[in-house]
Amino acid sequence: SQKIEQNSEALNIQEGKTATLTCNYTNYSPAYLQWYRQDPGRGPVFLLLIRENEKEKRKERLKVTFDTTLKQSLFHITASQPADSATYLCALSRRALTFGSGTRLQVQP
């Protein structure tokens, strides 16, 4: 079955820096990949979807890349702010979603 991994359990960065989160997948080549944000005690909130024929997608300070050769997606937050602190989840869009375990981002002021 398809497997999706987010290598870093936690990432700490300084305010104003760019945060980069990694998502790798195996045993499958998805046509789409999604990113969600989850705050403590809350449900995930959809952020971005990227298609396999899109190398890059942007939304305000967010940028997602999709490398089908490396089987990897990168999620970037530029000019990070303490309010960006949350857990970020990637998910394969196949039938129902298959989620990674998430990366907890902490932005220090």
Add this chain to the structure above:
Amino acid sequence: ETGVTQTPRHLVMGMTNKKSLKCEQHLGHNAMYWYKQSAKKPLELMFVYSLEERVENNSVPSRFSPECPNSSHLFLHLHTLQPEDSALYLCASSQEYTGTGDSTDTQYFGPGTRLTVL
């Protein structure tokens, strides 16, 4: 009220109790989902309903019993649970469930029910 709501937000129950979790979506979606989220583990898909019909049951123990009386409401009935069932239970909805192949469908989640089994 908009989006996806879940009640109760917190639930403590003994192993012999019977309780139910409720989910309601106000988005006009046709698909609804139950997920389990345990500490430091990925979200685990439990059940999928499409147009009120159960279309996926991911090897979930029979002590969890879902019910979808209409496309806006989803229940998860709980009985004789184990302490390892303690987790955050999340409900989600989406426009459609494609069943096969990849999809651009995004999911809208409720706030979850934090369940503790004593």
